[in-house]
Amino acid sequence: MTKAIESKNDIFEIEFTLNGAKKAFRAGAGETLLELLRREGYRGTKRGCDTGDCGSCTVLIDGRSMLSCMMLAVQADGRSVTTIEGIGGPADPHPIQQAFVESGAVQCGFCIPGMILVTKELLDSNPEPTDAEIRQALDGNLCRCTGYVKQVEAVKNAAKKMSQKAKR
Amino acid sequence: MSSNETANFKTVNKRVTKVDALGLSCGKAEFADDISIPNMLHGKILWSPHAHARIKSIDTSAAEKVPGVKAVLTYKNVPAIRHTTAGQGYPEPSPYDSLIFDSKVRFVGDKVAAVAAETLEAATEAVSKIKVEYEILPAVFSITDAMKDGAPVIHDEKDAKNIPDPKHNVCAKFDLDINDGNWFKNADYVFENTYHTQYAQHCALEPHTTLAWLDPNGRLFIRTSTQVPFHVRRIVAQALNIPIKKIRVMKPRIGGGFGSKQEIFLEQVVSALVLATKQPVKIEFTRKEVFISSRTRHPSMTKLKTGVTKDGVITDMDMEIYINNGAYGAHALTVMMCAGSHSLPLYQARNNRFMGRTVYTNLPVAGAYRGYGATQAFFPTECQMDMMAEAIGMDPIEFRLKNYIKQGEGSPIFKAMGEGGEGVEQVITSCGIQKCIEKGLQEFKWSEKKKKYAAQTGTKRRGIGVACSMQGSGIPEVDMASATIKINDDGSFNLNLDATDIGTGSDTVLAQIAAEVLTVPTDKIIVYSSDTDLTPFDVGAYASSTTFISGNAVRKTAMLVRDMIIKVASSILNEKPENLRLENGFAVASDGKKKCSLAEVALSSLYFKHQHQICATASHTAHTSPPPFAAHFAEVEVDTETGELKVLDYVATVDCGTAINPALAEGQNDGAVMNGLSYALCEELEFNSKGAMVNPNFRSYRIFTAHDAPPVRSFLVPTYEPDGPFGAKSVSEIGINGPIPALSNAIYNATGARLFNPPFTPDKILRAIKEKGAKK
Numbered sequence: 042m043t044k045a046i047e048s049k050n051d052i053f054e055i056e057f058t059l060n061g062a063k064k065a066f067r068a069g070a071g072e073t074l075l076e077l078l079r080r081e082g083y084r085g086t087k088r089g090c091d092t093g094d095c096g097s098c099t100v101l102i103d104g105r106s107m108l109s110c111m112m113l114a115v116q117a118d119g120r121s122v123t124t125i126e127g128i129g130g131p132a133d134p135h136p137i138q139q140a141f142v143e144s145g146a147v148q149c150g151f152c153i154p155g156m157i158l159v160t161k162e163l164l165d166s167n168p169e170p171t172d173a174e175i176r177q178a179l180d181g182n183l184c185r186c187t188g189y190v191k192q193v194e195a196v197k198n199a200a201k202k203m204s205q206k207a208k209r
Numbered sequence: 210m211s212s213n214e215t216a217n218f219k220t221v222n223k224r225v226t227k228v229d230a231l232g233l234s235c236g237k238a239e240f241a242d243d244i245s246i247p248n249m250l251h252g253k254i255l256w257s258p259h260a261h262a263r264i265k266s267i268d269t270s271a272a273e274k275v276p277g278v279k280a281v282l283t284y285k286n287v288p289a290i291r292h293t294t295a296g297q298g299y300p301e302p303s304p305y306d307s308l309i310f311d312s313k314v315r316f317v318g319d320k321v322a323a324v325a326a327e328t329l330e331a332a333t334e335a336v337s338k339i340k341v342e343y344e345i346l347p348a349v350f351s352i353t354d355a356m357k358d359g360a361p362v363i364h365d366e367k368d369a370k371n372i373p374d375p376k377h378n379v380c381a382k383f384d385l386d387i388n389d390g391n392w393f394k395n396a397d398y399v400f401e402n403t404y405h406t407q408y409a410q411h412c413a414l415e416p417h418t419t420l421a422w423l424d425p426n427g428r429l430f431i432r433t434s435t436q437v438p439f440h441v442r443r444i445v446a447q448a449l450n451i452p453i454k455k456i457r458v459m460k461p462r463i464g465g466g467f468g469s470k471q472e473i474f475l476e477q478v479v480s481a482l483v484l485a486t487k488q489p490v491k492i493e494f495t496r497k498e499v500f501i502s503s504r505t506r507h508p509s510m511t512k513l514k515t516g517v518t519k520d521g522v523i524t525d526m527d528m529e530i531y532i533n534n535g536a537y538g539a540h541a542l543t544v545m546m547c548a549g550s551h552s553l554p555l556y557q558a559r560n561n562r563f564m565g566r567t568v569y570t571n572l573p574v575a576g577a578y579r580g581y582g583a584t585q586a587f588f589p590t591e592c593q594m595d596m597m598a599e600a601i602g603m604d605p606i607e608f609r610l611k612n613y614i615k616q617g618e619g620s621p622i623f624k625a626m627g628e629g630g631e632g633v634e635q636v637i638t639s640c641g642i643q644k645c646i647e648k649g650l651q652e653f654k655w656s657e658k659k660k661k662y663a664a665q666t667g668t669k670r671r672g673i674g675v676a677c678s679m680q681g682s683g684i685p686e687v688d689m690a691s692a693t694i695k696i697n698d699d700g701s702f703n704l705n706l707d708a709t710d711i712g713t714g715s716d717t718v719l720a721q722i723a724a725e726v727l728t729v730p731t732d733k734i735i736v737y738s739s740d741t742d743l744t745p746f747d748v749g750a751y752a753s754s755t756t757f758i759s760g761n762a763v764r765k766t767a768m769l770v771r772d773m774i775i776k777v778a779s780s781i782l783n784e785k786p787e788n789l790r791l792e793n794g795f796a797v798a799s800d801g802k803k804k805c806s807l808a809e810v811a812l813s814s815l816y817f818k819h820q821h822q823i824c825a826t827a828s829h830t831a832h833t834s835p836p837p838f839a840a841h842f843a844e845v846e847v848d849t850e851t852g853e854l855k856v857l858d859y860v861a862t863v864d865c866g867t868a869i870n871p872a873l874a875e876g877q878n879d880g881a882v883m884n885g886l887s888y889a890l891c892e893e894l895e896f897n898s899k900g901a902m903v904n905p906n907f908r909s910y911r912i913f914t915a916h917d918a919p920p921v922r923s924f925l926v927p928t929y930e931p932d933g934p935f936g937a938k939s940v941s942e943i944g945i946n947g948p949i950p951a952l953s954n955a956i957y958n959a960t961g962a963r964l965f966n967p968p969f970t971p972d973k974i975l976r977a978i979k980e981k982g983a984k985k
Contacts, residue, residue, distance in 0.1 A: 097414055124236070143226065186880045
């Protein structure tokens with residue numbers, strides 16, 4: 042959703058690290074981080090419910106997964122925000138992105154950026170999660186296409202890829 | 210080609226990486242909401258707060274004064290042409306009972322007016338300032354009340370078409386009776402029960418979104434989250450009374466459909482706003498709007514009476530199904546027909562009766578939903594199979610194996626019932642149900658579990674249940690698909706088609722089919738779908754048609770292109786065409802010595818000799834709809850003191866012929882099964898006494914999460930369907946049919962209590978256990 046922030050007086054100048062680079066933004070007082078990110082062209086962050094229930098809008102704030110529809114943009118001031126675009130792109134995908142592709146975990150793909158960011162948070166703190174831990178981690182991210190079967194496989198494959206990479 | 214040749218496939222039947230997966234995983238793929246264009250206005254719709262009311266007056270003056278507002282539309286200033294919102298082939302079998310905006314509203318969430326404004330805030334504010342005075346009419350919420358004499362008439366308008374009995378709110382009806390004059394006379398046991406299925410929603414993660422604008426020549430461009438681009442073009446043209454040639458519909462990536470986007474209710478509103486403002490307009494539904502105003506599964510009530518002999522012959526099947534379509538009749542006839550036409554032929558009974566009535570109520574509108582009537586009907590039939598087997602002391606598996614439709618057999622139902630009336634005669638040319646059952650029994654360890662659970666004590670009881678089902682592969686003699694393939698300088702190909710990838714993976718599957726014929730890797734096929742200006746006609750993604758119908762169109766097209774390539778190669782190699790074949794991206798002479806690459810062929814044809822574009826288009830319709838078959842096995846544990854149910858194991862086998870891409874086919878089955886399990890155990894749209902949905906969000910309308918999800922194990926059981934492209938049948942819908950009956954049968958096996966009304970929540974399970982106890 043795009044807000045015409047220019048027409049309002051309650052505009053805040055904020056600054057946060059976005060995908061590794063410090064950036065300045067003008068944020069409306071009531072604007073969510075999701076709205077700001079999408080307005081700024083970070084459209085990999087998806088809007089699925091606006092009520093904090095589906096997980097499609099997940100971003101990492103200082104490495105922790107957060108629902109960007111549930112926080113104000115101004116709350117990101119001074120923090121470090123990572124969106125799916127900051128994880129990797131088609132030319133240099135992150136091992137988690139590769140694992141999701143290779144495991145057949147992507148159907149419509151709308152929930153996938155959120156799933157991948159949650160996976161990153163999980164694997165950063167727990168490089169060898171059990172199935173139960175994976176399912177617990179993905180619990181806030183709804184998917185209607187896959188039945189979660191291949192997504193759990195994808196997380197396991199991602200864990201393998203990341204540990205191999207770490208060993209090298 | 211025979212099944213023996215499946216072993217020689219180069220790209221078909223391989224786990225090729227989904228062509229769009231990387232872009233989606235990187236957040237780069239563009240969905241309908243990911244594009245904004247300059248000067249774009251935001252649209253917002255005013256929804257009816259009443260279940261049934263006439264608009265006495267509507268005052269938009271305050272709304273029009275809100276700064277930034279460019280247009281306010283109501284029934285007074287848009288064309289009033291009755292149409293259906295069901296995205297079906299022309300002429301649609303659904304009644305023409307809908308307007309863009311009407312002077313009467315028929316459910317809480319019906320469209321009243323729309324605003325386009327420079328900002329979403331202004332549009333929202335303006336919507337709140339539209340003053341509507343309603344004359345509240347009596348509303349009706351149940352199937353039985355709606356059909357009574359003197360019930361409120363929901364569609365009393367004179368200009369509606371194709372409503373069989375508006376006074377009794379009947380929007381579709383069908384009757385069939387095939388018998389030998391001996392109804393139930395040969396049966397040793399007769400069972401009659403009534404089953405209900407509930408309101409539920411698709412819950413595609415991407416909300417419905419449409420962006421439309423005028424191109425410099427005044428043509429209307431619509432970029433929308435749809436499963437049916439050509440039907441969008443036709444129905445928007447109809448509703449707005451503008452020529453089809455003035456409209457172009459484009460499909461971006463789609464964030465799931467499951468039937469919800471086979472409906473055209475948003476595109477005509479956005480288009481009307483564009484025509485009124487001459488500016489681009491976008492409307493993106495909120496989740497709440499998706500819940501209250503988009504589409505749902507048709508709830509149903511089925512009375513099933515069946516007869517069986519002592520030795521296990523099913524003598525009679527008598528099905529009466531009543532379907533609730535809500536306020537408008539989208540898919541009214543066809544969902545009801547599919548209930549009978551998919552379920553009745555699975556087991557061969559001598560006498561078959563089907564009576565179907567689809568009924569309007571003042572509740573949200575039902576539409577296409579994965580399973581499409583079959584889900585509603587296999588619940589009663591598969592429960593009754595277990596009851597009959599138990600009565601005659603036969604194992605439920607053995608009983609099914611004795612009665613199911615075999616390869617080489619037909620059914621009178623195929624000819625008698627199609628989607629919109631009479632069907633098409635067909636004989637089953639591939640049937641893997643026995644193999645599905647065998648695979649399932651083995652993976653599930655049926656016999657072991659059966660033995661183990663035969664004598665249980667204690668409060669926690671375990672049980673097992675089975676359910677079989679079938680679906681179709683497209684609509685015979687109705688669905689049509691086409692594809693265009695052209696060669697590029699480097700020997701790659703464009704595959705342009707309107708088969709609508711909505712997350713299903715059809716872009717990949719269809720590329721694999723083209724690649725197989727042209728003997729190239731899948732990455733040499735550049736797929737583009739769908740754009741009504743650029744891609745040839747296809748009905749779209751529904752009725753489990755894409756792999757079977759569109760896949761055959763792609764195969765035919767690729768064969769035409771192959772022949773054109775051979776012709777050019779013949780001139781390059783100075784060899785007779787009949788001595789040439791394609792192999793690994795080369796035209797090769799039969800002696801194996803002379804060959805030229807596809808790039809050489811392309812360059813020669815484009816630049817050097819007899820210059821022309823190697824390019825072909827072909828279409829496909831089918832005279833049959835070969836059913837895929839499935840067998841599901843559920844193991845549950847029921848706490849008989851609390852009613853709590855745990856699904857301990859769920860095995861879902863499916864015969865989809867040749868799986869063009871086994872990974873994607875498994876994914877389709879996994880997703881359909883999980884959707885079915887979630888529907889069986891926790892999903893239901895709930896309404897207050899005024900017909901307003903009370904749980905329009907994911908917090909109170911629960912769908913399974915990764916944590917809740919029971920362990921599902923999918924297995925593909927290959928067969929070879931001679932009419933399918935490389936032996937393929939459909940796979941996308943069938944998996945949703947099994948969970949309700951398999952769980953009902955498993956709960957019965959565990960507790961002796963039979964549930965007839967999903968979702969099977971603990972309170973219902975507990976009540977059923979108590980009622981059973983009281984009867985003893």
